[in-house]
Amino acid sequence: MNYLMGRQPILNGLEEVVSYELLFRSPQSISSANILSSSKATSSVILNVLSNFGVREILGGYRGFINVDADMLLNEAMELLPPDMIGLELLENIIITPEIVARCRALKAKGFVLALDDHRYDPTHEELYAGVVEIVKIDLIATPLEELYQDVDQLRRYPVKLLAEKVDSRHVYLRCRKMGFELFQGYFFARPSLMQKSRMENSAGSFFKLMQQLSTDADIDEIEQTFKQSPALTYKLLLLVNSVSCSTREKIRTVLHAITQIGLEHLHRWVQLAIFADDGGSGLKSALLDMAAVRAAFMEELARIKPHSPQLLRHAKPEEAFMVGTLSMLKDIYDVDLKEIVAQLNLSDEIQDALLNRGGDLGTLLCLAEMMESIELDEAAESLGKLGITLDTVIACQKKAYNWRNKL
Secondary structure (H helix, E strand, O other): OEEEEEEEEEEEOOOOEEEEEEEEOEOOEOOOOOOOOHHHHHHHHHHHHHHHOOHHHHHOOOEEEEEEOHHHHHOHHHHHOOOOOEEEEEOOOOOOOHHHHHHHHHHHHOOOEEEEOOOOOOHHHHHHHOOOOOEEEEEOOOOOHHHHHHHHHHHOOOOOEEEEEOOOOHHHHHHHHHHOOOEEEOOOOOOOEEEEEEOOOOEHHHHHHHHHHHHOOOOHHHHHHHHHOOHHHHHHHHHHHHHHOOOOOOOEOOHHHHHHHHOHHHHHHHHHHHHHOOOOEEHHHOHHHHHHHHHHHHHHHHHOOOOOOOOOOOOOOHHHHHHHHHHHOHHHHHOOOHHHHHHHOOEOHHHHHHHHHOOHHHHHHHHHHHHHHOOOHHHHHHHHHHHOOOHHHHHHHHHHHHHHHHOO
16 A cells, blocks of 8 residues: 555646645545545645655645644644645634634744635634735635625735636636636646555554653653664654755764754654554564564674774764665665665765665675675675674674564
8 A cells, every 4th residue: 555645736827836735645545535534634644745755755846735624733743844845724614713813823933824725705814814824715616706706806905815726727717817816726737646655564553652752751762762673664754854854954874863853842743643644554564674673783783893904894883884774675675766765865975875886884784784684605704704704793793683673
């Protein structure tokens, strides 16, 4: 089963794409939304944007709009989203209260662009029209033509852009442009495209374990260990850092470094969102996932060895070796191209070189791990001889890795 998301372009009066609406899609009904819970659908979309696809992969340089109901609007999970790349569409069933208005003002102050979805002019929304909401979307099919003109006349008194939704012909597009609409969306321009990505199954237990650790202020080393037990969680963490930390482009070297970059507060919100969206799976039951965990732990143990020559493996740090071991298996586990993985993640040059070229000390360790897994002992012995490491020492490292995996 794949991760799924719909994406429909929003255009300006020159028929240029200026942004996208991001839409929930169910694996059971990929041609439509099939929404049973708006909050759960929104959670799924946010999770896809942040840590399943990655915000840049989905949006490129454009802004993406996500539908939110009152519960999600007030939820702390909104703080996870990068405001320079994500806009929020307030669903039409939201009842405008002082709390909602205050929340909208706060989100606007953070840099979010707010829009009213499927909207009809309503005096109760005047506080939002007057400088809080920037876009008002009007459903052309649901709004009778005579009332459409009246709504447009009322809304043009405010500093908002009008977006004509469900534009199905050039005639309708030209009429709306003449009426004063500045933005347009509908089948005339493009139907929602379906975006798919191979699902990376997680252990639901890992998410709940993280939730428990974060709720009880567990030591960061314990949290790091939980991520290290799951290649999928580690990959998602790196995508999350890449999505949320848009302004800080410091290259990631270790799992702990990634956790520090995202911060425990953001991490807590992400885990809550993942559990709410019910993003679970088989976890480490897969033989390949099991192999990834052992490889990563084995490489970490190898990096702790001090070879006879101080010039050999001196640049291979244990934590970075673990990262390389984890990521090197993703192409086999999830059928994801390794170049694609590296392009999505802001990894250090040394880790990139090891993964793509088997270069550097980390690449040497990766080659050794692969030889031992393939029982290519003659080739391994030759490489170990150059490093001044005995085969017995390497086998001891393998045993430690298996013992660590068996404790999970």
